[in-house]
Amino acid sequence: xxxxxxxxxxxxxxSCGKENIKDNEDSEEFPGGATTxxxxxxxxxxxxxxxxxxxxxxxxxxxxxxxxxxxxxxPAPVNQGVGPIFNHVSCVxxxxxxxxxxxxxxxxxxxxxxxxxxxxxxxESQGPMPVPGLGGQFQQRAILGTTSEGSAQISxxxxxxxxxxxxxxxxxxxxxxxxSTTATIPANMMVSPRIAQQVIGLxxxxxxxxxxxxxxxxxxxxxxxxxxxxANRVFNPANNLFELGRFGWKANNASLLEQTAGAIHQDxxxxxxxxxxxxxxxxxxxxxxxxxxxxxSQSLVNLAFYVQSLAVPKRRFFNDANTNNxxxxxxxxxxxxxxxxxxxxxNSSPFTFLNNQTIYPYTDMLLxxxxxxxxxxxxxxxxxxxxxRTPPLWGIGLSELVNGHTSLLHDGRARNILEAIMWHGGExxxxxxxxxxxxxxxxxxxxxxxxxx
Amino acid sequence: MQKISIYVLFITTLFFSTxxxxxxxxxxxxxxxxxxxxxxxxxxxELDAKAADLLAAVQDLRVSGATEPELTVARDLWRATxxxxxASEGFLFGPxxxxxxxxxIDTWPLDSIGVDAILAGTDVIxxxxxxxLSGDAGTGLKGFHAIxxxxxxxSGNRTAASFSVRELEYLVAAVESLKxxxxxxxxxxxxxxxxxxxxxKQKGTRYPSEKDVLVELAEGIxxxxxxxxxxxxxxxxDGLDLDGVAGGIREEESRFSNNTKNDFTNNIQSVANVYLxxxxxxxxxxxxxxxxxSKNPTLDAKxxxxxxxxxxxxxxxxxxxxxxxxxxxxxxxxxxEAAQTKVSTLEATLRTELIPLIQNL
Numbered sequence: 001x002x003x004x005x006x007x008x009x010x011x012x013x014x015s016c017g018k019e020n021i022k023d024n025e026d027s028e029e030f031p032g033g034a035t036t037x038x039x040x041x042x043x044x045x046x047x048x049x050x051x052x053x054x055x056x057x058x059x060x061x062x063x064x065x066x067x068x069x070x071x072x073x074x075p076a077p078v079n080q081g082v083g084p085i086f087n088h089v090s091c092v093x094x095x096x097x098x099x100x101x102x103x104x105x106x107x108x109x110x111x112x113x114x115x116x117x118x119x120x121x122x123x124e125s126q127g128p129m130p131v132p133g134l135g136g137q138f139q140q141r142a143i144l145g146t147t148s149e150g151s152a153q154i155s156x157x158x159x160x161x162x163x164x165x166x167x168x169x170x171x172x173x174x175x176x177x178x179x180s181t182t183a184t185i186p187a188n189m190m191v192s193p194r195i196a197q198q199v200i201g202l203x204x205x206x207x208x209x210x211x212x213x214x215x216x217x218x219x220x221x222x223x224x225x226x227x228x229x230x231a232n233r234v235f236n237p238a239n240n241l242f243e244l245g246r247f248g249w250k251a252n253n254a255s256l257l258e259q260t261a262g263a264i265h266q267d268x269x270x271x272x273x274x275x276x277x278x279x280x281x282x283x284x285x286x287x288x289x290x291x292x293x294x295x296x297s298q299s300l301v302n303l304a305f306y307v308q309s310l311a312v313p314k315r316r317f318f319n320d321a322n323t324n325n326x327x328x329x330x331x332x333x334x335x336x337x338x339x340x341x342x343x344x345x346x347n348s349s350p351f352t353f354l355n356n357q358t359i360y361p362y363t364d365m366l367l368x369x370x371x372x373x374x375x376x377x378x379x380x381x382x383x384x385x386x387x388x389r390t391p392p393l394w395g396i397g398l399s400e401l402v403n404g405h406t407s408l409l410h411d412g413r414a415r416n417i418l419e420a421i422m423w424h425g426g427e428x429x430x431x432x433x434x435x436x437x438x439x440x441x442x443x444x445x446x447x448x449x450x451x452x453x
Numbered sequence: 454m455q456k457i458s459i460y461v462l463f464i465t466t467l468f469f470s471t472x473x474x475x476x477x478x479x480x481x482x483x484x485x486x487x488x489x490x491x492x493x494x495x496x497x498x499e500l501d502a503k504a505a506d507l508l509a510a511v512q513d514l515r516v517s518g519a520t521e522p523e524l525t526v527a528r529d530l531w532r533a534t535x536x537x538x539x540a541s542e543g544f545l546f547g548p549x550x551x552x553x554x555x556x557x558i559d560t561w562p563l564d565s566i567g568v569d570a571i572l573a574g575t576d577v578i579x580x581x582x583x584x585x586l587s588g589d590a591g592t593g594l595k596g597f598h599a600i601x602x603x604x605x606x607x608s609g610n611r612t613a614a615s616f617s618v619r620e621l622e623y624l625v626a627a628v629e630s631l632k633x634x635x636x637x638x639x640x641x642x643x644x645x646x647x648x649x650x651x652x653x654k655q656k657g658t659r660y661p662s663e664k665d666v667l668v669e670l671a672e673g674i675x676x677x678x679x680x681x682x683x684x685x686x687x688x689x690x691d692g693l694d695l696d697g698v699a700g701g702i703r704e705e706e707s708r709f710s711n712n713t714k715n716d717f718t719n720n721i722q723s724v725a726n727v728y729l730x731x732x733x734x735x736x737x738x739x740x741x742x743x744x745x746x747s748k749n750p751t752l753d754a755k756x757x758x759x760x761x762x763x764x765x766x767x768x769x770x771x772x773x774x775x776x777x778x779x780x781x782x783x784x785x786x787x788x789x790e791a792a793q794t795k796v797s798t799l800e801a802t803l804r805t806e807l808i809p810l811i812q813n814l
Contacts, residue, residue: 038812039668039672039808039812040665040668041546041665041668041669041672041673042546042547042550042669042672043546043672043673043676046676058683061683061684061687062687062691064683064684065684065687065688068684070556070560070561070562070592070593072562072563072564072565072566072567072592072593073564073566073567073570073592074566075566076562076564076565076566077562077695077703078562078692078703078704079562082564082592089560089592089593093556096550096551096553097550143566143567144566144567144570144571144574145570316661400658400659401659401660403550403551404547404548404550404551404552405551
């Protein structure tokens with residue numbers, strides 16, 4: 001009788017304690033290395049790296065102010081220069097709380113969704129060919145008195161599927177129709193819908209050595225695992241060189257400085273030293289003003305620095321038994337073949353707090369064929385119409401907390417993590433099929449693990 | 454002796470069973486419930502009520518010609534509506550962000566070129582017209598600062614007689630739009646509406662444990678404290694004046710109404726409200742202070758003192774409560790920097806002492 005009590009007590013003691021699973025390195029609880037911010041809350045994506053010096057923190061704050069700036073019609077005492085055509089008025093408009101935009105349900109308000117457009121050219125490695133009258137991006141808004149490039153309609157078709165255990169699930173595929181009153185839309189125009197991504201940990205991804213990314217390439221699938229993996233090489237207008245593409249849904253941007261300059265240029269209509277001509281240049285919407293560049297170079301560099309120095313939040317549910325089971329499944333299935341778990345960043349970043357950090361982003365930074373159902377059919381440098389860059393998974397489970405939604409994938413079509421997994425095709429077809437065959441418990445544990453990242 | 458051992462084991466077992474469920478029992482239910490109902494929801498309720506008063510006042514302005522007394526009433530009610538809004542910035546999470554309420558009512562700066570273009574046009578300016586401007590985002594064509602622009606003018610001295618019919622049409626529609634959003638915000642939180650308060654009171658996917666709720670609340674007050682010193686005040690210190698030389702007035706958010714000191718005061722007041730568990734006459738005093746006092750009474754006293762110091766220093770910008778922020782920017786920057794230091798000191802305490810204490814509960 002007494003022994004029973006001992007056992008009962010002992011059981012409770014054990015189940016109370018943290019389980020130490022050997023394959024979980026303690027450092028993985030801090031996926032951004034020494035940059036990691038340790039509070040998990042709605043502002044988890046808005047925190048500066050925790051290992052910066054005072055000057056870097058001040059510069060981060062200056063960039064933060066820029067990221068939140070609402071731009072207005074010129075001339076104005078502050079923040080002038082929005083448009084003449086634009087998608088939105090500030091960085092945070094599309095990256096609310098530095099997080100992801102929700103999938104829009106109607107073309108009347110696209111929220112953080114935009115459309116890259118181009119027409120085919122012989123050598124796609126030179127980059128997308130702009131559409132006459134529309135350029136490389138469709139801007140559905142304009143300042144008052146100017147006509148925007150047009151409008152978008154969105155319709156959805158839902159298909160139903162079942163997991164091997166009989167549980168049903170549904171996938172919702174959006175279709176987009178663009179119309180313009182100021183340009184003739186060519187029949188061969190290619191359209192790539194892209195939703196605003198979360199902006200955490202990007203400096204760390206920029207600090208991964210090129211060698212470590214290139215080493216993962218297997219363009220001709222020599223190892224026969226069904227997965228190729230290809231690095232993009234893209235033109236970087238910040239230095240006029242072709243470089244490794246790291247950022248954007250198709251790894252179509254080489255650096256965060258260029259990415260930032262491109263975003264404020266195309267999305268907001270703000271010219272800079274990197275993009276000194278209005279996005280409407282040569283179109284009927286051109287404002288004809290000689291006020292360019294509309295942002296000074298220091299403000300632009302500070303803005304890029306803000307993005308480069310945002311911390312990654314600490315993980316939730318770390319070492320939870322279900323999380324650990326999900327992690328085993330993740331690796332057994334081979335999700336990590338593309339969602340590369342770990343890197344040690346290089347030592348050549350000018351921002352020393354980003355160097356030599358052990359990080360867990362779960363991305364190989366490479367392009368993969370994700371199947372016809374996800375394809376945009378629009379090449380972007382070396383990325384073909386079926387390829388997307390493996391997005392990092394860190395912070396993925398905090399979307400509901402940060403943004404109140406769980407939309408995922410390049411246009412936000414997946415309504416949660418499980419749907420996003422089941423959208424995988426092409427090179428990830430076999431991994432998806434393995435997920436489909438999991439028991440309910442294992443499927444839930446896999447989602448629990450991914451949402452713990 | 455054996456009986457005693459078994460008894461001890463019972464107690465031990467009971468103790469561990471209880472401590473296992475620490476996150477679900479709700480040690481801090483009283484604080485979380487009070488902050489949710491009597492601070493957050495009470496602030497949003499006040500905001501919506503004051504917005505209704507402001508709407509009535511601008512409708513009075515529009516009916517049968519604006520008079521100076523009517524304009525004064527409307528201006529006072531703009532300030533009265535602005536106060537709970539600024540006092541809500543210590544908890545900018547949930548519907549205010551998720552539903553894009555903030556950009557729809559507090560976008561800054563004003564897009565005055567855009568406003569003038571609308572006034573010069575022929576569109577009927579209604580609530581739905583204002584609501585639809587640039588989708589859900591607003592481009593500085595609506596919200597508090599558009600309303601402020603109409604009530605004070607860009608020099609702060611407009612007269613009731615100077616309102617055109619079309620300006621009054623715009624003003625009323627802008628306030629109707631604001632009122633719609635304040636109602637939406639309040640309704641998103643209350644039990645009979647979207648009941649977002651439940652997310653804080655009952656554990657769910659957003660906040661799996663009460664510690665997660667307390668971290669959200671503590672980070673919320675730390676966040677606004679940081680924004681006041683490192684962005685709101687710093688931008689004015691770094692900025693230019695209207696002639697393009699150093700001075701900073703361009704970067705002053707509530708410049709037309711000279712309400713900037715009130716804005717900052719109310720921002721830090723929202724810190725006080727969440728920390729002390731009371732809001733005006735609402736609340737039973739159970740706030741984060743309770744949580745801290747039981748673990749570290751010295752820290753609790755320090756935070757209370759630093760909140761008071763920060764509010765006093767903001768009030769004393771320019772040397773007296775009556776001196777405007779704009780005036781101080783030109784003549785007494787030291788007083789602004791002194792206030793900035795006090796706010797920065799509070800932020801450092803919240804960041805380096807309060808947050809770790811909450812994280813380690």
